[in-house]
Amino acid sequence: MRQVAVLGIGQTIIDEQWDKSLREIAGEAAFAAMQDAGVEHPEGLFVGNMLSPLIGGQNQLGTFIADWVGMWRAEAVKIEAACGSGGAAFRAGLMAVASGEMETALVVGVEKMTDKAGHDVTAALTTAADADYEVEQGVSFVGLNALVMRRYMYEFGWKHADFGPFSINAHANAMHNPYARLHDRITIEQFERSAMVATPINLLDASPIGDGAAAVILVPAEKVSSLPGRPRIVVAGSASATDTIAVHSRKDPLFLSAAYLSAKRAYEMAGVGIEDIDLFELHDAFSIMAALSLEACGFAERGQGPRLGLENQIQIKGGRIPVCTRGGLKARGHPVGATGMYQIVEVAQQLRGECGRGQVDGAKTGMAQNIGGSGATIVTHILKAE
Amino acid sequence: MRQVAVLGIGQTIIDEQWDKSLREIAGEAAFAAMQDAGVEHPEGLFVGNMLSPLIGGQNQLGTFIADWVGMWRAEAVKIEAACGSGGAAFRAGLMAVASGEMETALVVGVEKMTDKAGHDVTAALTTAADADYEVEQGVSFVGLNALVMRRYMYEFGWKHADFGPFSINAHANAMHNPYARLHDRITIEQFERSAMVATPINLLDASPIGDGAAAVILVPAEKVSSLPGRPRIVVAGSASATDTIAVHSRKDPLFLSAAYLSAKRAYEMAGVGIEDIDLFELHDAFSIMAALSLEACGFAERGQGPRLGLENQIQIKGGRIPVCTRGGLKARGHPVGATGMYQIVEVAQQLRGECGRGQVDGAKTGMAQNIGGSGATIVTHILKAE
Numbered sequence: 001m002r003q004v005a006v007l008g009i010g011q012t013i014i015d016e017q018w019d020k021s022l023r024e025i026a027g028e029a030a031f032a033a034m035q036d037a038g039v040e041h042p043e044g045l046f047v048g049n050m051l052s053p054l055i056g057g058q059n060q061l062g063t064f065i066a067d068w069v070g071m072w073r074a075e076a077v078k079i080e081a082a083c084g085s086g087g088a089a090f091r092a093g094l095m096a097v098a099s100g101e102m103e104t105a106l107v108v109g110v111e112k113m114t115d116k117a118g119h120d121v122t123a124a125l126t127t128a129a130d131a132d133y134e135v136e137q138g139v140s141f142v143g144l145n146a147l148v149m150r151r152y153m154y155e156f157g158w159k160h161a162d163f164g165p166f167s168i169n170a171h172a173n174a175m176h177n178p179y180a181r182l183h184d185r186i187t188i189e190q191f192e193r194s195a196m197v198a199t200p201i202n203l204l205d206a207s208p209i210g211d212g213a214a215a216v217i218l219v220p221a222e223k224v225s226s227l228p229g230r231p232r233i234v235v236a237g238s239a240s241a242t243d244t245i246a247v248h249s250r251k252d253p254l255f256l257s258a259a260y261l262s263a264k265r266a267y268e269m270a271g272v273g274i275e276d277i278d279l280f281e282l283h284d285a286f287s288i289m290a291a292l293s294l295e296a297c298g299f300a301e302r303g304q305g306p307r308l309g310l311e312n313q314i315q316i317k318g319g320r321i322p323v324c325t326r327g328g329l330k331a332r333g334h335p336v337g338a339t340g341m342y343q344i345v346e347v348a349q350q351l352r353g354e355c356g357r358g359q360v361d362g363a364k365t366g367m368a369q370n371i372g373g374s375g376a377t378i379v380t381h382i383l384k385a386e
Numbered sequence: 387m388r389q390v391a392v393l394g395i396g397q398t399i400i401d402e403q404w405d406k407s408l409r410e411i412a413g414e415a416a417f418a419a420m421q422d423a424g425v426e427h428p429e430g431l432f433v434g435n436m437l438s439p440l441i442g443g444q445n446q447l448g449t450f451i452a453d454w455v456g457m458w459r460a461e462a463v464k465i466e467a468a469c470g471s472g473g474a475a476f477r478a479g480l481m482a483v484a485s486g487e488m489e490t491a492l493v494v495g496v497e498k499m500t501d502k503a504g505h506d507v508t509a510a511l512t513t514a515a516d517a518d519y520e521v522e523q524g525v526s527f528v529g530l531n532a533l534v535m536r537r538y539m540y541e542f543g544w545k546h547a548d549f550g551p552f553s554i555n556a557h558a559n560a561m562h563n564p565y566a567r568l569h570d571r572i573t574i575e576q577f578e579r580s581a582m583v584a585t586p587i588n589l590l591d592a593s594p595i596g597d598g599a600a601a602v603i604l605v606p607a608e609k610v611s612s613l614p615g616r617p618r619i620v621v622a623g624s625a626s627a628t629d630t631i632a633v634h635s636r637k638d639p640l641f642l643s644a645a646y647l648s649a650k651r652a653y654e655m656a657g658v659g660i661e662d663i664d665l666f667e668l669h670d671a672f673s674i675m676a677a678l679s680l681e682a683c684g685f686a687e688r689g690q691g692p693r694l695g696l697e698n699q700i701q702i703k704g705g706r707i708p709v710c711t712r713g714g715l716k717a718r719g720h721p722v723g724a725t726g727m728y729q730i731v732e733v734a735q736q737l738r739g740e741c742g743r744g745q746v747d748g749a750k751t752g753m754a755q756n757i758g759g760s761g762a763t764i765v766t767h768i769l770k771a772e
Contacts, residue, residue, distance in 0.1 A: 057513055059513035060513075060763060066628050073644065078466045079465060081449065092463070099481055130450070249453070376446060376449045377463070
């Protein structure tokens with residue numbers, strides 16, 4: 001397969017965008033990416049989305065969005081892997097261009113979640129879990145993650161406050177991201193006093209939902225030159241792996257084996273080790289997931305993920321592995337099916353050096369990891385600036 | 387890209403399978419395909435499904451089914467393109483193997499629709515249409531097709547009875563397919579007297595929904611030998627195209643431009659013309675769609691599709707272009723997201739010569755065309771026996 005480059009990127013603000021329809025939000029990100037790339041008519045469209053059938057009454061989003069952005073007649077399809085939909089759509093677009101099947105692909109992650117009441121959204125999000133064996137017991141998606149976090153704290157002896165640095169870092173980084181949903185610094189005191197959602201997960205452990213879209217244009221790398229001030233961004237590593245859909249089926253519910261596997265394959269494909277990764281856009285839907293991702297990907301020992309936060313190793317400035325550099329799911333926001341594409345766009349922004357006060361100095365290699373369900377589908381990508 | 391072969395096939399009966407869950411139905415087809423292929427651990431899974439989030443409360447079907455069939459840790463993803471989901475999933479699996487990304491792929495189309503009441507299913511099916519501009523007006527999916535059929539009859543001067551041969555042929559062919567939902571021959575008198583659904587579409591113009599799954603195992607063609615009595619089945623042509631999502635946006639709502647485009651590309655890729663196609667599994671969700679598909683793919687002149695039926699050109703025995711040889715959507719049944727995979731499995735059965743009294747004698751080249759929405763997403767595949 002040939003190498004593929006991210007030529008253009010685009011994103012919308014994440015917010016309660018009640019004045020815009022799903023197609024308008026998707027179009028805004030898509031047009032921004034097309035303009036950024038100077039590509040008017042991509043040959044194919046790959047859409048990542050999870051909830052549009054349930055919340056918007058709209059299926060067939062591939063064609064729906066292709067129609068809206070003027071890609072008449074082009075191939076278009078939707079990919080769904082719960083909250084991992086964006087990363088999975090990126091991988092599908094990547095494969096289409098890498099295989100030679102098309103010369104340009106547009107990938108859009110989009111979600112419009114805030115048109116429904118909170119309990120409807122909570123119900124819709126449980127479709128990521130096992131309907132027959134988990135949801136049937138009355139557990140919500142945050143409830144499942146709370147069970148994992150509680151067990152983790154018990155096994156490895158962490159206090160709730162030890163997870164605070166993940167959220168504090170995400171909120172601090174979002175201050176420099178105009179597209180982020182939340183723009184407020186938080187303290188460890190606020191983190192500890194925040195309203196409980198599902199013990200031990202409180203409001204500041206959990207990422208806010210939102211409406212938003214992020215998009216890229218993919219082309220063969222051989223067609224892109226590295227220009228002064230605008231490096232060529234190539235997709236150096238890409239892999240996807242799964243685990244059991246239900247958390248209770250896992251031998252070890254505290255290890256993200258699909259994160260481990262997909263990261264391992266992505267490292268091998270890119271020819272890099274963890275020491276080469278300059279930043280990591282990880283899937284901090286809940287603070288516990290930040291710890292588990294860092295462990296599975298090799299940045300921390302088993303059970304020691306929180307230590308990275310406590311020892312100031314995740315910050316943009318001076319951290320060994322800066323994470324959530326644009327705010328992460330926690331503060332940039334988590335429009336579920338779009339999140340994986342926000343991560344890709346954010347890594348590209350860092351590699352281009354376009355992040356201003358949120359810039360990771362000299363970033364050359366960045367990783368994005370998108371998770372569907374409670375670690376059930378995990379897609380890992382490594383991008384390099386050349 | 388390298389050539390890909392269909393090594394194994396599997397399918398379940400289409401019925402109201404209230405005693406089986408979606409995962410059991412998907413597993414039945416998947417295990418049959420794996421056994422048929424002699425492949426125990428495919429590297430990747432591509433699932434075609436439209437309605438599981440809405441009817442079963444289950445998203446993330448890729449991982450959900452990978453887990454069930456023992457594909458632990460493998461890559462898995464769901465593809466959705468309304469009723470074109472099965473064909474789109476097949477194309478995604480094809481690209482994964484053709485690109486060299488994996489050596490074996492399992493593709494499963496699955497749908498479980500009959501657990502909900504009819505009006506819930508009708509509402510769920512409208513998510514294939516444009517929620518903002520079509521469904522908002524109160525039109526159902528069959529209503530949209532009825533508008534197209536009525537206009538077609540007006541433009542080209544056909545009577546309702548002229549569409550009868552499509553349904554009569556489908557019902558006759560399903561008599562030889564043990565997996566078909568309906569096993570009853572119908573007459574033109576029954577066709578004309580059938581209960582009206584949405585004028586001019588009556589019950590015998592419309593395909594029945596159902597629960598079912600169909601699956602294949604894809605491998606590189608170079609790894610498969612042609613054996614006596616078991617030819618090698620290769621995917622010779624594959625293409626996908628789209629049209630506007632809303633029917634009212636089309637310059638000509640009576641021409642399936644996405645069928646035309648995807649068929650044209652598939653013919654070119656396969657190096658065949660319409661005269662080489664020995665059978666055509668078309669998407670007769672409604673009888674009007676059979677006529678429009680035959681026209682767009684070059685088998686009939688514009689407005690003359692019904693003539694092929696009236697002149698006995700679509701039958702298995704002696705027809706110029708046998709269609710719906712296993713019963714089509716009309717009588718085999720239409721478990722929406724699975725249908726495209728049933729078509730692929732049926733073409734493979736014909737090319738293997740396994741159809742008994744329903745066999746198209748000497749079939750060497752077969753075509754399958756799967757449609758999402760009212761002609762909005764169309765995927766065309768050409769398979770060859772070697």
